[in-house]
Amino acid sequence: MNQIQLVVLALCGAISIVAPSLQAHEPLPASAARLLTTASAFLSSLSPEQRQEAVFPPDDPERKEWSNLPHTLHPRKGVSLGELSPQQRVKAHHLIQAGLSSQGYLKASGIMQLDEVLLHLAGQTSSDQPMFGLHLYWLSFLGEPSEENPWGWQLDGHHLALNFSIVGHHVAMTPTFMGSDPHEVRDGPHAGWRVLGAEDDQGLFLMKSLSPEQQRQALLGAAAPSDIITGPGRDKALQRFEGLTFNALNSAQQALLIELVEEYVLNYRHDLSQPHLDRIRAAGWDKVYFGWAGPTDTSAPYYYRVHGPTLLIEFDNNYAPGLRDGPVNHIHSVFRDPQNDYGEDLLKKHYEQSHHQPKP
Helix, strand or coil: CCHHHHHHHHHHHHHHHHHHHHHHCCCCCHHHHHHHHHHHHHHHCCCHHHHHHHEECCCCHHHHCCCCCCCCCCCCCCEEHHHCCHHHHHHHHHHHHHHECHHHHHHHHHHHHHHHHHHHHCCCCCCCCCCCCCCCEEEEEECCCCCCCCEEEEEEECCEEEEEEEECCEEECCCEEEEECCCCCCCCCCCCCCCCHHHHHHHHHHHHHCCHHHHHHHEEECCCCCCCCCCCCCCCCCCCCCCEEHHHCCHHHHHHHHHHHHHHHCCECHHHHHHHHHHHHHHCHHHCEEEEECCCCCCCCEEEEEEECCEEEEEEEEECCCCCCCCEEEEEEEEECCCCHHHHHHHHHHHHHHCCCCCC
């Protein structure tokens, strides 16, 4: 073997040693980098006391302690928007926008603003100890933002819960809860405002497009449940697929179902939503089911569900809280990933590859 060949072999060996190291320090994709940057900027703006309130260990139970209830019924942890300065609040909104598309951000900010409308409809003022209001939403962090270690963040308040989990180069963005009360504002200067109008209209339109036989197959019950089923603390409550299969729909109806699913998935930034749509397609639209409960008009509460291996959507439009009659004008909805809520699949793979398990 001549000297040139020896040099080439030596270089190849060096490359094989260096390559894994280079790969390990590969730049973060835009989605993870964007969340890391905005989360770090927000946390850096907090006082030491605020930061202590906001940051929890990665495996803290706070991770699953979100709720759709007002804070007077379900006290929150973390740092609230109300205790932030205007400059800190700007950075908080930059973080929210880092995970959501313009569509999703307008829905999330609209839900929080709607709580201000609800405050006045309830006859309360900011000088009271109100149940509702724009300032009563809390941010919490599960672990410190990191390129290597798992971390996440949560926005939690009345009718809104966002959960983002980041493991290295990968981002999980479920579960997401969105609700509105009133669903349609019917009095005052905001009359006609419907934050979640598309979710409602598209579900109704799809159900009404079905033939009587298809509706019979889709029907889960003559009456809607009193609430969504996989709400807070009920992550695994729905394991069985029920209703009408995607393949039982004609092409126009299939397009309506895909459009309904996209209404939820496209709430996230493009580089997060498109990979999830790809996962739904890879798992097979033929494995997706559409179910309905209640009437096919707005005379009484109604509910729909879209369920497949990589998605679970629930939606209900019900009576006002505490009432069993009157107008149907109170929405709850949830979007979940049965395989990866809270980044559980990402975390499992991370711990397997790093040869250690999280603390119980």
